[in-house]
């Protein structure tokens with residue numbers, strides 16, 4: 018124990034000192050020299066070619082504007098065809114300038130270096146995207162809910178914005194933007210900007226995002242989207258067949274906004290709308306400012322999974338307002354957001370629901386920690402220049418981060434902790450921050466003002482130590498404890514499956530039930546459960562995520578057709594990866610998985626396709 022603590026303290030000291038932690042190793046841009054301060058997009062959406070094509074104009078802010086002589090601007094790109102680059106000073110004439118595109122790196126793409134005669138005020142780049150752009154998913158009408166119109170959506174986080182706009186693709190740089198987007202009439206274009214609920218689908222749209230945002234929050238979607246209001250400032254965009262169900266499921270959105278404002282200050286982004294995408298959306302949700310992108314797999318009819326909305330909404334404070342300066346400090350976005358999410362759930366749905374969700378996520382974190390190398394178990398991650406940030410996505414940033422803030426809340430009490438967090442958001446609004454910034458703020462605003470409550474060693478164990486610190490207090494839930502009893506009774510054959518009183522169970526109880534089943538459970542026992550509860554074929558993504566891997570490992574082959582259907586329909590990585598991992602464990606499963614992937618691949622987002630392929634490739638070796 019001593020050793021681990023000494024290790025954490027040493028690491029902790031290096032968090033504070035390391036100069037590399039200040040820069041973003043996933044971008045070639047040089048923000049200490051020049052920053053994009055505003056961006057104007059003018060793009061045409063071409064579904065036949067699967068391209069976005071047009072111009073982007075960047076307004077530049079140079080750190081040192083007085084130096085004369087040639088200068089260069091370095092931007093991130095991936096798979097973009099750059100047609101020409103122009104630059105100008107003030108309102109002067111646009112002049113063509115030279116540029117070069119470096120060799121493509123599999124993770125970072127191709128650095129674009131623009132040679133400027135002097136420190137110009139703006140550059141304009143004419144370009145087109147590749148049909149394989151990693152940040153765009155192009156869908157045929159058959160892949161949508163409506164079935165008549167094609168659909169496009171972007172996913173820029175972490176480093177995919179560069180595949181559809183040449184820019185400084187780092188969360189350390191913020192810019193405002195305007196956009197003109199042209200597409201076929203009848204299709205609605207939406208962005209992470211000032212969408213108009215009353216817009217006519219005439220094919221020509223203009224957007225403004227007046228608050229400065231980082232590149233990963235740049236977003237676009239085009240499709241046959243309709244709007245339904247939830248409140249004055251909140252609403253849902255979705256394809257017609259999903260619109261009513263989505264609006265009903267997410268009808269508490271306004272209550273969530275109000276609850277968060279009470280805790281952490283005003284919502285600063287004007288409207289808050291949801292865009293419901295097809296099930297192939299690779300994430301649960303994405304906090305694109307003013308317009309969160311949402312998977313339809315959480316629409317269960319009983320609101321049991323609406324914490325996803327609380328999560329994406331919470332990012333309007335933690336992430337979109339106060340942003341991690343690089344992906345090493347992702348816990349500042351996701352850990353804070355998971356904490357705020359749970360506070361919103363508690364405020365709107367009560368403590369019982371919030372506690373159940375806490376127990377479920379802590380169970381998930383413990384399981385994940387068991388298989389992660391110690392270096393990846395820390396909140397403040399070391400620089401990892403060669404690593405794709407999409408692959409570094411673990412529960413550590415989310416749940417250990419959340420747990421740390423809950424720990425601080427318990428230590429200092431809500432009377433002190435709630436205002437502390439609110440001030441953190443206020444003082445760092447529209448800024449990018451590092452773990453060091455948070456530690457300095459914490460020491461100044463909470464520890465120094467409440468002496469004797471928290472030691473540096475305890476803090477170090479949370480920030481720089483692996484695993485769970487000794488000071489971590491586990492969440493408890495009486496309802497989930499009752500599930501443990503029920504499961505145990507059934508496993509020991511004290512009660513028959515029909516005698517279990519599950520009539521009032523919601524998603525979290527089912528998930529908890531499944532997660533506690535022994536790894537070597539026999540196929541006949543699964544048959545028993547399935548007969549009573551019909552897990553196979555469930556439309557609830559969270560249940561499917563847990564059920565299917567169990568069936569695979571138990572050799573319960575009856576579930577295979579429904580599993581294949583689930584994997585073909587859903588593209589949300591978190592939901593489907595566990596099944597692919599389980600399948601890849603045996604040669605027969607691997608063959609089945611490869612076959613399913615072949616059929617599913619066209620409907621998957623590039624991010625999902627890449628992740629699944631990696632698992633199957635590793636198993637085939």
Ligand code: BES
Pocket residue numbers: 174175299300301302303304324325328329332351407410415591
């Ligand atoms: N910002 C994330 C999604 C993300 C993370 C995209 C990293 C790309 C890289 C979003 O807010 C999120 O955390 N989504 C979760 C929701 C869940 C934790 C409620 C998801 O998609 O599963």
Ligand code: ZN
Pocket residue numbers: 328332350351354
């Ligand atoms: Zn998040």
